Each structure stands twice: as structure tokens, then as C-alpha cells.
Amino acid sequence: MLNGAHIILYSADAEADRAFIRDVFGFAGVDAGSGWLIFKLPPTEIAVHPTDGVGHYEFYLICDDIEKTLTKLAAQGVTISQPISDRRWGLIASIKLPSGSDLPLYQPRHPTAYDLEN
Known part of the structure; x- marks a missing residue:
């Protein structure tokens, strides 16, 4: 049956x-x-997630420790475009891709599907 997902990010500078x-x-x-x-x-x-209108899609990269991840990325010259925001369900931040697009990062506080593997 299904064996994966294909995610497409549209970019002004794909290369x-x-x-x-x-x-x-x-x-x-x-x-x-x-x-x-x-x-x-x-x-x-x-x-x-529920919505009152037409559905849309969001994409986040998940990390175990968002502070450590952002520190490592910043050391590599990556721009942090949105600092860490504390939400009830987790911590989020965004980094800038070379094209100028934001890419959100997410440290969940809730159980994740990965917990099923352990």
C-alpha cells in the first residue's frame, strides 16, 4: 500500500x-x-487539523532540542528568521533558506508518531 510521502517545496532559487x-x-x-x-x-x-475554509498545507522540520538546533545552524551561517516561540503544544522557530523563504522548525511537547517505534 502506501510506503512514504513526497513533499514539494516551491522556491525562487531551487538550486x-x-x-x-x-x-x-x-x-x-x-x-x-x-x-x-x-x-x-x-x-x-x-x-x-480542522478548518472552516479550504484546506491548506504546512511543513515543519521536527527537532529534539530547538535551542541546540538553532545554535548549530547559526554557527553554519544560517539566518534565524523567527526566534523561538513557546506554544502550548511545542516550540517553533523559522530559518531562512537561500531563496528567502522561511522554513519552520518544531520541537513538539506532545507524543509523536516516532514514539510508536519504541
Whole structure:
């Protein structure tokens, strides 16, 4: 049946953002042709939230320790575009991709789907 998810990030500078994901995050990938990199992500989960209107999608990278993660990324020259915000359900922040897009990071306080593996 289903065996994964394919996430697409649209970018004004796809080549730079691909290099960032490869070099800064260290995600392994394959070349689907002509330098079009497809990255293997860490384990992924999906949540469905209610809305009054048409649905939309959000994408967050999950981390165990957001402060440590942001410190490491800043040391690599990554711009923190939104500092840590404390929410009831977790901590969130955003970093800037080379294209100028924000990429949110998330440290959940609730159980995650990864807990099913242990």
C-alpha cells in the first residue's frame, strides 16, 4: 500500500535551496536527472487539523532540542528568521533558506508518531 510521502517545496532559487538542504542539513539524496535532487527525510508524520475554509498545507522540520538546533545552524551561517516561540503544544522557530523563504522548525511537547517505534 502506501510506503512514504513526497513533499514539494516551491522556491525562487531551487538550486540554492537544494544545496542548502544537502550541505547544511546533510540529507542524503538522489539525482533524478540534471541535478534535480530528491532528498531522503528523517521519519515523517502527518496531522490533520480542522478548518472552516479550504484546506491548506504546512511543513515543519521536527527537532529534539530547538535551542541546540538553532545554535548549530547559526554557527553554519544560517539566518534565524523567527526566534523561538513557546506554544502550548511545542516550540517553533523559522530559518531562512537561500531563496528567502522561511522554513519552520518544531520541537513538539506532545507524543509523536516516532514514539510508536519504541
